[in-house]
Amino acid sequence: MKIAVIGAGSTYTPELLEGLLQEAEVLALQEVCLHDINGERLEIVGGLVERMVKAQGSPFQVKRTLDRVEAVAGADFVLTQIRVGGQEARAVDTKICLAEGLIGQETTGPVGFAKAMRTIPVMLEICRDLRTHAPGAFLINFTNPAGIITEAVLKHGGVKAIGLCNVPFGMQAAVAEECGTVPEEVELDYVGLNHLAWVRRIYVKGQDRTEELLAKGWGKPANIPELAWNSDFQRALAMKANSYLDYFYLQDEMLARLQAQPKTRAEVVMEIETALLEQYKNPELRSKPKELEKRGGAHYSTVAVSLIRDICLNSGRKHIVNVRNSGALPELPPEAVIEVPAVVDAKGAVPLAIGRLEPQIRGLIQHVKAYEELTVEAAVTKDYGTALLALTTNPLVTSINKAQRILDRFNEAHQLGLVKA
Ligand code: G6P
Numbered sequence: 001m002k003i004a005v006i007g008a009g010s011t012y013t014p015e016l017l018e019g020l021l022q023e024a025e026v027l028a029l030q031e032v033c034l035h036d037i038n039g040e041r042l043e044i045v046g047g048l049v050e051r052m053v054k055a056q057g058s059p060f061q062v063k064r065t066l067d068r069v070e071a072v073a074g075a076d077f078v079l080t081q082i083r084v085g086g087q088e089a090r091a092v093d094t095k096i097c098l099a100e101g102l103i104g105q106e107t108t109g110p111v112g113f114a115k116a117m118r119t120i121p122v123m124l125e126i127c128r129d130l131r132t133h134a135p136g137a138f139l140i141n142f143t144n145p146a147g148i149i150t151e152a153v154l155k156h157g158g159v160k161a162i163g164l165c166n167v168p169f170g171m172q173a174a175v176a177e178e179c180g181t182v183p184e185e186v187e188l189d190y191v192g193l194n195h196l197a198w199v200r201r202i203y204v205k206g207q208d209r210t211e212e213l214l215a216k217g218w219g220k221p222a223n224i225p226e227l228a229w230n231s232d233f234q235r236a237l238a239m240k241a242n243s244y245l246d247y248f249y250l251q252d253e254m255l256a257r258l259q260a261q262p263k264t265r266a267e268v269v270m271e272i273e274t275a276l277l278e279q280y281k282n283p284e285l286r287s288k289p290k291e292l293e294k295r296g297g298a299h300y301s302t303v304a305v306s307l308i309r310d311i312c313l314n315s316g317r318k319h320i321v322n323v324r325n326s327g328a329l330p331e332l333p334p335e336a337v338i339e340v341p342a343v344v345d346a347k348g349a350v351p352l353a354i355g356r357l358e359p360q361i362r363g364l365i366q367h368v369k370a371y372e373e374l375t376v377e378a379a380v381t382k383d384y385g386t387a388l389l390a391l392t393t394n395p396l397v398t399s400i401n402k403a404q405r406i407l408d409r410f411n412e413a414h415q416l417g418l419v420k421a
Pocket of ligand 1: 165166167221223269294295298
């Protein structure tokens with residue numbers, strides 16, 4: 001079995017390898033091929049990964065390459081974790097939005113739009129490589145905005161793909177910790193889109209513990225500013241919201257908080273990454289350093305590796321993933337990508353039937369899905385009007401004039417090549 005990692009220069013890669021090392025035997029893993037376009041980062045991150053694997057007795061081979069076709073060729077799984085334009089582009093885009101008094105947010109917000117516009121063409125090139133050099137391989141996507149990118153790949157890439165996020169498993173793990181059990185004993189009735197989802201019921205060892213656990217409230221990821229919720233609203237909603245929903249539910253407060261911060265999240269992440277890469281260079285380091293927890297991606301490895309394992313073992317176990325709707329949520333288009341529990345086996349992931357949505361969550365899900373659909377279309381067609389419609393359909397973009405100004409600035413900063421009809 002061969003796994004290719006595209007964007008392996010990411011500081012997250014050692015975390016992934018930690019998980020692969022634990023499951024190497026079950027997966028019958030023979031080779032992990034690391035690819036990046038940045039040779040320096042590939043050397044630093046790849047060097048640490050090689051030392052980690054060697055320290056465990058080299059249960060599989062690690063290769064590094066700058067040649068994407070070589071990485072993908074003959075792979076069974078291709079993991080995509082790319083960041084087109086790097087954190088620098090995230091910083092530029094965030095400042096463009098803040099200058100207009102808009103929340104940027106690089107997943108569900110307009111910064112996510114700009115990232116999707118840069119990323120989708122590259123992801124479709126990766127899909128082309130898979131079709132030619134690794135037909136039948138699964139593409140496992142972590143690249144943000146994960147829901148939009150997975151939708152673009154499934155609609156236009158012609159490959160088998162599943163999108164992943166660490167947040168649903170993070171919620172499961174938090175419940176498990178609270179109840180003194182393991183995440184496998186926790187089942188979430190989870191519904192929505194990536195970073196726009198709600199837990200409607202919580203079962204622990206088959207018992208419904210929703211009311212009691214909602215009253216407790218869990219910790220927020222390190223990368224999202226902490227804001228207090230109105231307790232009457234939480235009681236009325238009677239669901240646990242994905243933390244990223246704070247950008248929508250507390251839009252004004254969140255904007256004020258972001259505007260008051262001395263640095264954007266991208267700038268903070270650049271500093272964390274510089275420090276991490278310095279540590280990775282240390283030839284004595286043979287494991288993932290603690291500081292990696294300052295990024296928001298806890299459990300990333302568990303999520304990816306357990307999904308790959310359940311595909312390989314044809315297990316039929318449930319995972320919360322980004323998958324084609326196919327009628328599971330009748331109030332959304334069948335080809336839309338949704339983040340819901342799905343049964344995973346050798347053929348991939350099939351979403352469980354969810355049925356109708358409660359009105360208090362239906363509107364926002366449909367609204368954001370329409371924005372995501374238009375974003376995919378704009379990235380593929382390069383049509384300026386479609387891009388403008390996409391941005392104005394994003395609930396975090398509060399005026400068509402602001403939408404047009406930020407679109408023009410994204411277009412210019414990243415040479416998106418949008419064309420007016
Ligand atoms: C969370 C999100 C991911 C995000 C990650 C890192 O895990 O689910 O989508 O990429 O945090 O965020 P950061 O702000 O550290 O780049």
